[in-house]
Structure formats: C-alpha cells, structure tokens
Amino acid sequence: MVEDFNNLPEGCIANILSFTSPRDACRLALVSSTFRSAAESDAVWDRFLPSDLDTLFFRSFSLSLPSKKHLYLHLCQKPLLIDHGQKSFQLDKVNGKKCYMLSARALSIVWGDTPRYWRWTSFPDARFSEVAELVSVCWLEIRGRINTGVLSPETLYGAYLVFKPNPGGTYGFDYQSVEVSIEIAGGETSKRTVFLDADRGRRLRFQIVPRLAGIFNGPRFLATVEPPPVENNNSSNNNNNNSHDLQYPKERGDGWLEVELGEFFNNGEDDKEVEMGVNETKNGDWKGGLFVQGIEIRPKTVQP
Template identity: 60%
Template sequence: MIMVAKAVEPKRVMEFDNLPEGCIANVLSFTTPRDASALSVVSSSFRSAAQSDLVWERFLPSDYLSILSQSQFPHLSSKKDLFFHLCHKPLLVDSGKKSFALDKKYGKKCYMLSARSLSIVWGDSPRYWRWISLPDTRFSEVAELVSVCWLEIRGWINTAMLSEDTMYGAYLVYKPSLMGRSYGFDYQPVEVTVGIAGESDPPKRTVYLDAEKPQGQSMRQIIPRRSRRRYRLMADVEEPAPLPPPPSPEPSVESVPNCKGGSECPKKRDDGWWEIELGEFFNKGCEDREMEMAVYEVKSGDWKGGLVVQGIEIRSKFNPINSIKSN
C-alpha cells in the first residue's frame, strides 16, 4: 500500500502556476496589496493575474465609487492604477474639508481633517489666528496661530467612514510659521486625547509641539502672562483682551525635557510638515461611533504662538509616516 501511494502521488501533484489565470487572480484577491505585488514576480502567470481588475477591485474599499463621486477624479485605465493613485495622491472630499487616501500596504482608509473642519477656540479672531494659503498643503487654507493663552483644537470623525477591525492613530499635522519662530511650546507640554465623543474620561497624555528643539536642551522662553483668573473661565464665553507682541525671550535655567524622539515628541514627515500622535483607537466591526480628538493647553496661562496647523490625520497604525504624501 505504501508503494502504491508513492507511485500515485506524483500524478496528483499539480503546479500552482498551471492553474487558469482567473483562478490565480481570485486567490491573490484574498491576500493584501503588498502580498499581491510581491507575488507578481513569481512567474509570468502570477504577474498577469496580479494586474487583474478582479484583484484590485477587492483591495479598494466597498464604497470607493461613492467617495470618488465627491471630487473630480482623472480617468484611470485599471483598478490597480486607481488604487496606487489614491495611495500617493490624497483626494479632496467633503467640499475640500477632508482628504481621503489609502494605505498602500493593506488598503486601509485614511483621512485628514482640514483645519477648517476643526473646532479651534478663537479661530475666527484675526488677533489670535489667521487663515493663510500655502503651496505645500492639501487644502486651500491652513490656520496660523498668532498668539493665544488658551489653546484648544478639536476634531471629530465617524468611525463608519473608516476600515473595519483596524487600529487607527490620530496625528496633528503642523509646522512652524513662515517666520520660523514659535514660542510657548519648547518647555510647556500640551494635553491630547482620543476617545468616543461624550465619554467622561478619554485617555489623556501630554506631548511637546516644539518642532525645532524637541530633543535639545534649549532654554525656556519667558513670555509675559496676564492674570490667570480670567483664563480659568470657559474659552467660548469671551475673548481675552488683545496683547501686544511678546518681547524677545529671555533665557532661563529651566531646560526642555529630553524627548529622545519618543512618541511624546513631534516627527518630521517627507512632505516637510511635522506630526505628533494624539492617541489611537481600534475601529471594531461596523460600529457607528463618533471619535473625538483634542489638543489643548489651558492651564498655564502662558502665551503661545508661531505654529501653522494643516489638520488632523487619521490613519492605520501600521502605516509608516511617509507612505502618504500631500498633493
């Protein structure tokens, strides 16, 4: 019996490469974009199957046609071209208030909320924030922080817009102002949270926004402060009286904590902007929830300024910083 089995077995063996192209394409569609691209070099049959619309249609989100309908989009010859176009060229949606992209490794949905779609305390007051246009941003406007003592930025996204069963991270995308000088952030950390809107106690952590000196031992900038009692009031009740531009900072013996490039410090992106992680959340199943992200420093009463905010990006955690670039 053993000798018969050995004689019959070779006749039952069939090389996978001899399968019909449609069958190989169907198998590849159950892998990932990264795996399909890697397997395309196995043989000519795999290479041909890996170009199939059947494969790349499966990697695109099920609602991609609805997303594309929100913006003018160039005609592309194949679903593979469409997939990689969305990986490298974020698409403006929601009347230009958000951008949509795909993670090129796994095809997960990624969004950036523009500064205009965020809630910025005193954001409409030119004394504290001004709206400008820059050539290296996805959006028509970005918010430049002039000077505030109460910093509070919030954004929201519906989890039904995101990929299911995926760990996401939220990141504030910003950089120093055109003058190249920011103040009030090199020593003073800010608080950040990510959690379900309406929850009483979302996870809270502190981070540093100073994009120029996060790892050095630079001196704290001394910026005059006004009475703190006024700023303990709710920020949306009244604006503080305008303050003259701060004088040149004076040195202090207090130094910036050494971040060593940890998660509490900003990281520079390939597009020239900086980002700081606000937190993470797992988007389970098809639950329809509203995630709230916040950045605030409302306790010290110190004046802060000199940053430009592009928005808040929400992307899958295994997606590297530089895999999605601005237009």
C-alpha cells in the same frame, strides 16, 4: 507546484490572489507570466479597494485611470480631496487601509475666526487651500471629529496633529506642554502630554551642564550629560503621563511636523464618533507662531 497553479484558469488564479494583500499580489506577479496577468487584473485590485469608493468619488470627482491597480496606486500616492476640499482620503500603501486628514477648516478652533488670534492663509506645500496660522492666544483649543464607520474595520488607528512652525519663530511652546486627547463616544478617554516645540526634544536629549572641579581634578570643564526627567505638572491624567512618555513632533515625508494625539481601535461593529483634542488652557501664557494644516487619522503599524 507553480506548474500546477499555471494550469489553472487565469480567473481562478486571480480569485486566489484577491484573498492575499497588495504587496503579496505584486510579489506573486513575478512567479510567471500567468501569475503576472492574473495579478494585474481588475478582479484582484477591486478587492483591495474600499467598497464605498464610489461614494468617496461622489464627494470629490471621478478619476480616469486605465485599471483598478492604477487607481489603487494613485490613491496610495496622491490624497483625494473630498467634502469641498476640507478633507482628504488616501490608502495606506502597505495594506490598503483607509486614511483621512481633516483640514484646519474642518476642525473646531476656539477663536479661529478672530484675526487677532488666528489667520487663514495659503501655504505652498499644504494639502489644502487654507491652513490656520496661530497668531497669539492664551487659550489654545482645537478639536476634530470623525466617525468610525468611514474607517477600515479591525484596525488600530493613530491621530496626528500636522503643523509647521512659523519661519519667523514661535513662542510660548518651548517650556509649555499641551494636553492631547482621544475620546470615543460611549467609551474611554485617553489623554497624554506632548510638546509642540520640535527643538525641545533635541535640547533635552543632551544638555551642556557645568561639572564642578574638585581639589585634584584640575580646571572646570563642560560636558554633555543625560538631562534629569522632566517634571509633569498634569499628574491627574492617568494615561501615558510620566516624563518618559512625553511626545515631541517628528518630521514627516512631506516636510511638515506631526505629533501623535493618541490611538484607538476600530472594531467595525458600531459607528461611533471619535473626538480628538489639543488643549492648553490652564497656564494662561500667550503662545503663537504655528501653522496648523489639520489632523490625520491613519492605521498604525503594529510591532510584532
């Protein structure tokens, strides 16, 4: 069978490979020298790149790379800053789907320009030139917006708040949850409760509690046990809101933390605005000590 394919013109093989995936093209390049030559061609990798890539480069700057494959790999490994450095664009390395991150400057942050509550500073390993430092607020409200028209169609997306705790410490988040939401214009709104304290999830996994000694049990001792369910005060929400669904931050490959705000499916039929929110406005306690880099929107891996 392979020999029959090798007898085909290279352009024909390249056209066939262009209907596969980036991962499949790389695997098929190992079949033979003919396949390798076809799999390296611009005709194949041009199909894997977004059709509006020229527009994205216009919003950023041009890249001089030897081939379309090199361009694809570059966009998978290194985010492209666009819109005056306030957003970034990247490709998912597995399927080539579009990924965006909205910088803190591209978000709507209540009192974000008031130094008493928020400061703007640089961070060595941040993607953008500025991040927002939460000094101290009692009203936490962050919102970001993106249009589905710029995203890949027929794709399930997740939105994630990307942040870091201040090395000097955080306060007000250890026992206080925040409400996060995803709202599609003219569609549904999903809400859930999350914690921004990464250590809380680890503390709740195992707690040290006293065990009472009985008459014949000898002295008291301490043991690690599973904690009781955490009571959720936001019972009015109707999505992902029981204690077992509470989300906690996870460390990313770049060293920052992220917590999922929700998910939405982009069918690609209509261009709709998606609004993502992070709120804690009900409790009234003061909180601070976070660096907010932005909100990332990327494809989710669908489990079989």
